[in-house]
Amino acid sequence: MTAAILVHASRALLDEKTAWLETLASERNASAHTIAAYERDLRQFLTFLTAYHARPAMIADLADLKTADLRAFLAERRRGGAGARSLGRNLSGVRAFIKHLEKKGLASAAGARAMRAPKAAKGLPRPLAVDDALEVAEEAGSFAVEPWIAARDVAVLTLLYGCGLRISEALSLAGDALADPTLRAMPITGKGGKTRIVPLLPAVLDAVADYRRLCPFPLSASEPLFRGARGGPLRPQIVQRSMARLRGALGLPDSATPHALRHSFATHLLAAGGDLRTIQDLLGHASLSTTQAYTAVDSDRLMSVYRSAHPRARRKA
Template sequence: MTQTTLIHATRPLLDEKAAWLTILADERRSSPHTIEAYERDLRQFLIFLTDYHARPAQLGDLADLKTADLRGFLAARRRDGAGAKTMGRGLAGVRSFIRHLERKGLASSAGAKAMRAPKQPKSLPRPLTVDDAMAVTEEAGAFAADAWIAARDVAILTLLYGCGLRISEALSLPGDALGDATARSMPVAGKGGKTRLVPLLPAVLEAAAEYRRRCPYPLTADNALFRGARGGPLQPQIVQRAMARLRGVLGLPDSATPHALRHSFATHLLAGGGDLRTIQDLLGHASLSTTQNYTAVDQARLMSIYEDAHPRARRRRTG
């Protein structure tokens, strides 16, 4: 190992790095796994700058970071064998740190914003895995500008996955929704004005309570539950952008959208033994065929359900 990799940053820069990691842990509620990954990614970037300048990286090196600097970093990571997902997460970590410096007047994020993330491999639309869906809800607030916005993002994505709501349904909730920590269900107005009851998991109630505690705007029945940065009703595009950032961080495909969390809710219930009729009711679908298409049920899974349920199928297996 060379000397440049042993001392890869000056003390002021390392102090800002430590402050950033503390904010991720305490205010953004990032998981230890994410913080460890971000620390490693930023360290690799600072080592790259150290080797490039032939001296330890300084705060001034990040004050006006150019797109070319980031391209060089990604090219070096590619030569080391890093894939598109790893490089995308690394770029996201560097961007987060630059935004931290920008908020303190120590850097500009213009170059980082202009840099496109490495193109991720194309994949067919599909639900998230259980682990990926859990990671999305845990890391939802990692890049929010304020602690209350971080709590909001966690609450809304936890709600989409935990209750299977459409994003329009979640954004239509009144300000007094999810205010009762003892509630076990909640009415939701779906398509065509039809109302259904959805069960509330403890994780959903906890995330909602944290958001309600931190939200700086009054949350009453005559206004929206989820609010934008300036206090107006939250727009779907903001949630979609938050999910896009998470895709880069977690290395998820383009199909990992807010709607995919509803898809994942239904698919994971079905995989866990839930019946199609119950899932149909929870999703608010008018017909069972829609539920079958929505949950991407394959023929083998359908046959397994029918063989377990139909008397003739059971008789044939036991006969």
């Protein structure tokens, strides 16, 4: 709370700010990181109001805050280089504080509620190259001490890349899943309870069979297929940690996450001539527009290849 010594608000307003932050910590059990972020957002807003009114900000300035005031604040932050995500977080912090004042009868949050956060542009999926994705699946167990854990890690990452599963979908498989080596497809229930049919490659079945053979815990229908070291359900954080080690060992970028294997599944299918509608079904996307993001990824890759390989593209002007 050292920022309170800065002259950017009246004493009464700074006292309310302190009380609000203390409420977040004591009653809402907010983390230190969250409290620090809210403090920073509010400090930036109060500093803006000081310049906006050419005097220290006061509670009265927030008593009936207009959307025009908030738009001016966000415009100032944008001029300073803040992106849409940062602006949305700034607005969220200011709203939360004004709601605190509203509960005490000191302000109205109507203007803040009416203000819409800037929409953040959706980033394109960042898939791995084909060779990198294959190497990740093959080397997934390199850091495991026990053979069964090595086989488990290989099976999980092979499922993500070979079937395009979300990590939550792979880890929710029941213990009797994929026990039949003759299976050619399996149902997967994804977001919103939507079920899709996912084809199974021999490499996926082989990887899971190796894991099943080595796993020291009984794999029944009432238990999860993938287990942690002590036999409990495997947590996503463990898979993410294994992937982080692989990134370092294989020299891959930070974008090489478990979810990037799902992106890779879709992008590599599309590059090989896969139909967009079929890929939508395989991924379990409710909307085709979500799947269409992969066409932009593939177009970027094709243009990169064109610019580096086509004789006319390489010609100097």
